[in-house]
Amino acid sequence: MASCTFVNSWHSPQVAPILGFKQVRILTPLFSDLDRKNQRHVFLNMQHSQCVSGIGSGTTHISDAKIPHVLTVAGSDSGAGAGIQADLKACASRHVFCSTVITAVTAQNTVGVQGVEILPDDVVAEQLKSVLSDMHVDVVKTGMLPSLRVVKVLCQSLRKFPVKAIVVDPVMVSTSADVLVGPSVLAGFREELFPMADIVTPNIKEASVLLGDVPLKSVSDMRRAAKLIHDMGPRNVLIKGGDLHASLDAIDVFFDGEEFYELCSSRVKTCNTHGTGCTLASCIAAELAKGSSMLSAVKVAKRFVETALDYSKDLVIGNGPQGPFDPLLALKNINRSSYRQERLFNPNDLLVYAVTDSNMNKKWGRSIAEAVKAAVEGGATIIQLREKDAETREFIESAKACLKICHSYGVPLLINDRVDVALACDADGVHVGQSDMPARLARRLLGPEKIIGVSCKTPEQAEQAWINGADYIGCGGVYPTSTKANNRTIGLDGLGEVCKASKLPVVAIGGIGLSNAHDVMELGLPNLKGVAVVSALFDRECILTETRNLHSVVSGAALLVK
Ligand SMILES: Cc1ncc(COP(=O)(O)OP(=O)(O)O)c(N)n1
Ligand SMILES: Cc1nc(C(=O)O)sc1CCOP(=O)(O)O
Numbered sequence: 251m252a253s254c255t256f257v258n259s260w261h262s263p264q265v266a267p268i269l270g271f272k273q274v275r276i277l278t279p280l281f282s283d284l285d286r287k288n289q290r291h292v293f294l295n296m297q298h299s300q301c302v303s304g305i306g307s308g309t310t311h312i313s314d315a316k317i318p319h320v321l322t323v324a325g326s327d328s329g330a331g332a333g334i335q336a337d338l339k340a341c342a343s344r345h346v347f348c349s350t351v352i353t354a355v356t357a358q359n360t361v362g363v364q365g366v367e368i369l370p371d372d373v374v375a376e377q378l379k380s381v382l383s384d385m386h387v388d389v390v391k392t393g394m395l396p397s398l399r400v401v402k403v404l405c406q407s408l409r410k411f412p413v414k415a416i417v418v419d420p421v422m423v424s425t426s427a428d429v430l431v432g433p434s435v436l437a438g439f440r441e442e443l444f445p446m447a448d449i450v451t452p453n454i455k456e457a458s459v460l461l462g463d464v465p466l467k468s469v470s471d472m473r474r475a476a477k478l479i480h481d482m483g484p485r486n487v488l489i490k491g492g493d494l495h496a497s498l499d500a501i502d503v504f505f506d507g508e509e510f511y512e513l514c515s516s517r518v519k520t521c522n523t524h525g526t527g528c529t530l531a532s533c534i535a536a537e538l539a540k541g542s543s544m545l546s547a548v549k550v551a552k553r554f555v556e557t558a559l560d561y562s563k564d565l566v567i568g569n570g571p572q573g574p575f576d577p578l579l580a581l582k583n584i585n586r587s588s589y590r591q592e593r594l595f596n597p598n599d600l601l602v603y604a605v606t607d608s609n610m611n612k613k614w615g616r617s618i619a620e621a622v623k624a625a626v627e628g629g630a631t632i633i634q635l636r637e638k639d640a641e642t643r644e645f646i647e648s649a650k651a652c653l654k655i656c657h658s659y660g661v662p663l664l665i666n667d668r669v670d671v672a673l674a675c676d677a678d679g680v681h682v683g684q685s686d687m688p689a690r691l692a693r694r695l696l697g698p699e700k701i702i703g704v705s706c707k708t709p710e711q712a713e714q715a716w717i718n719g720a721d722y723i724g725c726g727g728v729y730p731t732s733t734k735a736n737n738r739t740i741g742l743d744g745l746g747e748v749c750k751a752s753k754l755p756v757v758a759i760g761g762i763g764l765s766n767a768h769d770v771m772e773l774g775l776p777n778l779k780g781v782a783v784v785s786a787l788f789d790r791e792c793i794l795t796e797t798r799n800l801h802s803v804v805s806g807a808a809l810l811v812k
């Protein structure tokens with residue numbers, strides 16, 4: 251961008267020095283060559299999760315007017331920490347649809363802003379018209395508005411297509427201290443946009459610029475500034491105190507025209523703060539779109555940003571001083587052990603399925619992790635933690651330890667019943683029964699790549715498990731068992747019916763051990779992939795030996811029936 255030449259640059263000479271660039275290129279001829287539909291699709295790829303198509307139960311249509319919708323009018327950030335990209339992520343994370351009007355394309359990374367291309371105002375106007383004339387937008391959120399003309403175009407569009415609320419993040423200075431818009435825009439803010447705004451969210455530097463460079467050094471200065479900015483016309487003002495390093499906490503001042511609120515959160519020690527302002531404003535917009543009051547939208551947004559910062563504090567993206575953070579709370583798992591990256595669910599993992607039992611471990615004086623390690627070393631191909639009496643916190647800690655062990659052997663680990671625990675420890679999946687959380691809900695919570703097993707005693711239940719998106723079926727009790735109270739025994743015949751009807755792989759369970767595993771497997775039932783065992787492994791002196799012996803019997807039988 252440093253070597254850009256001017257094209258159709260009616261305001262370039264004024265803007266370029268303000269931006270700190272020798273030259274700024276205006277994109278008119280280039281942009282008109284772009285396929286605008288494609289450009290739109292790139293940014294709209296993050297779909298909201300509310301348009302659900304039910305498998306087997308018809309399609310659920312949710313009308314445009316019912317889907318909370320934020321339109322962001324902002325600049326693109328190539329580093330994806332701030333701008334349009336941050337807004338899309340924040341709205342996706344808050345389950346709100348987000349459409350986009352791009353005002354400028356910035357070349358940015360974790361070091362700073364290297365270049366800015368301002369889009370011509372007729373292109374901005376066209377984007378605004380396309381979205382607002384077609385879609386039901388609840389809230390408009392503004393970010394970088396790089397010229398007075400763009401501010402005017404936006405205000406005109408908003409007068410023509412009124413929305414429920416307008417959130418103005420008066421972007422002037424980026425987190426990396428680069429100046430993003432010039433003073434000419436300030437007049438547009440004060441005279442046209444602020445009087446239309448439901449909330450304006452400047453940081454300390456922006457508030458200072460808005461007030462003619464008055465220094466803001468304390469919370470009482472922030473209160474005074476909030477009042478003065480409120481006098482410019484917006485219904486509410488939020489001054490973000492993240493940069494007020496005199497204070498240990500991050501204190502924001504919210505003023506609704508009558509009362510001041512000091513919103514306090516602990517300061518997260520991290521350099522990954524690029525995009526916090528955009529994310530906060532988008533989150534406020536998202537909550538307003540869902541129908542929240544202003545104060546509760548602001549509180550939720552602040553908590554959301556604090557949580558995302560805390561989650562992202564150790565992420566390393568880029569080499570510069572100010573990294574992006576992860577509002578989707580999704581990136582940490584990517585760098586996990588190589589297990590997940592290598593493979594998803596493999597039905598052959600059901601061959602020797604070891605299910606733990608806390609009472610048995612207590613009886614033999616073993617921790618869950620010790621029991622799991624022995625089973626895995628003996629050849630268990632999948633582990634389920636079935637800890638009916640465990641305290642939640644203790645369960646999560648044990649599960650994390652077991653995950654490390656299992657993943658070091660390439661063995662998946664599932665949690666019985668407790669989807670919350672599976673989520674908290676990032677287990678490989680869950681096993682749920684007919685009276686536990688429905689598999690469809692568990693799938694929605696856990697996502698598409700986790701393993702979900704469902705207990706089934708009948709072909710109808712097996713069909714439903716498949717419809718609900720399960721990965722496998724646990725079928726039993728094949729034999730009577732004393733491990734699970736009042737369990738109905740379905741016998742080998744019942745197992746056969748389920749296996750024949752099932753569209754999913756099946757593991758047999760209930761009263762199975764060394765003495766009868768061969769009988770179950772040699773039936774050669776379709777879809778039967780293995781046996782799930784509790785007491786025959788964990789209510790024995792040497793788990794490793796028992797597992798090894800069972801593995802040998804089951805794999806031998808499986809080979810025979812192939
Ligand atoms: C592999 C496997 N199959 C069946 C079950 C039983 O689950 P459920 O019916 O939910 O009963 P509980 O185990 O929760 O008592 C299972 N755990 N694993
Ligand atoms: C947990 C469980 N589920 C069953 C079902 O029929 O769905 S039977 C069972 C207990 C299995 O323990 P053991 O291997 O000690 O018999």
Ligand SMILES: [Mg+2]
Pocket residue numbers: 666667681682683686
């Ligand atoms: Mg259960």
